[in-house]
Amino acid sequence: MxxxxxxxxxxxxxxxxxxxxxxxxxxxxxxxxxxxxxxDDSFWDDVESILAITKPIFLLIKFCDGEGPKMGEIYERMDNMMGEIKDIMQESTYASYYEQVEKIILTRWEKMSIPLRCLGFALNPRFYDRRYLQKMAPAGMQRKPPNLDKEVMQGVMESFNRYSENKVKGRLLREQFVTFHMKKGIYSMAETQTDALTMDPIDWWSTYGAETPDLALLAKKVLSQPISSSSAERNWSTYSYIHNVKRNRLNEKRADKLVYIHSNIRLLSRFHESYKSGPNKNWDINPESTYIEGSSSRLDDMVWECLDEEDLENGQGKKQRVD
Structure with missing residues (x-):
């Protein structure tokens, strides 16, 4: 386009x-x-339609490809992606193909989904917040807390069984999970519920998990997990620069140190003025970022219209660069 x-x-x-x-x-x-x-204008209309339909899929893939703890978000994002595609296709010339698209995506999701993702979704305190649940999901779907989703709870129970050393441990986790999602004890406090929306889930469990210590320990382990091996594979790509055919006698410790130095020098270089301007501007434009709406080579030059509530009321918008 x-x-x-x-x-x-x-x-x-x-x-x-x-x-x-x-x-x-x-x-x-x-x-x-x-x-x-x-x-042919109809060709470009088709291009626009296909881009609109595939954009939610692209953004979810970029999210999964990124680094960091994301196990507590992937399940909800998958549901949102399906709702967004449904909204887009309802107004598209390809509306009749939605069932086929949905079948393909759900088949792939069922193939790659694991119980741990259900557990991460169920242990994210943000998804039990009353204000969050009142907001409609894409496609006009009413949100519901994870404990009311049959598929999610099946994954939670399976994860508890795998994690528990014995039946006593499993029963203890289930009892503490009830305390958590029913908001009993410390979880009934207004401060606890407010922080569920603003705090990182791992920090939230570290702060308020004393009421359910065993569940809190499990939650921190699960929510700290990445959801793909992409970050590890990128690390191996860096190793390929350091340990190659001509330098294959490097021992493990030396290679680790060189990769560590290489990665940190690359990060530090982004603070130099030459990285922000000049012929070598953005020399290592980051393809790993999950905040990509289009071509990564144009990311720094993109300008987005950001409308807050007051601007919407006044009919005015303000431009903000993507940093």
């Missing part, structure tokens, strides 16, 4: 026309097809 104007300009240039005319029959045929496609 970003190239549409440039493509439309290209096919009217004399150099393009001369190149097509000087080519063989196959070149002339393909050149004519290219021109017809670029001029």
């Amino acid at each position: 970003e190239c549409r104007e440039a493509l439309a300009t290209t096919i009217v240039l004399n150099s393009w026309r001369d190149w097509v005319k000087c080519g063989d029959e196959n070149t002339r045929i393909n050149g004519a097809k290219v021109c017809d496609t670029i001029k």
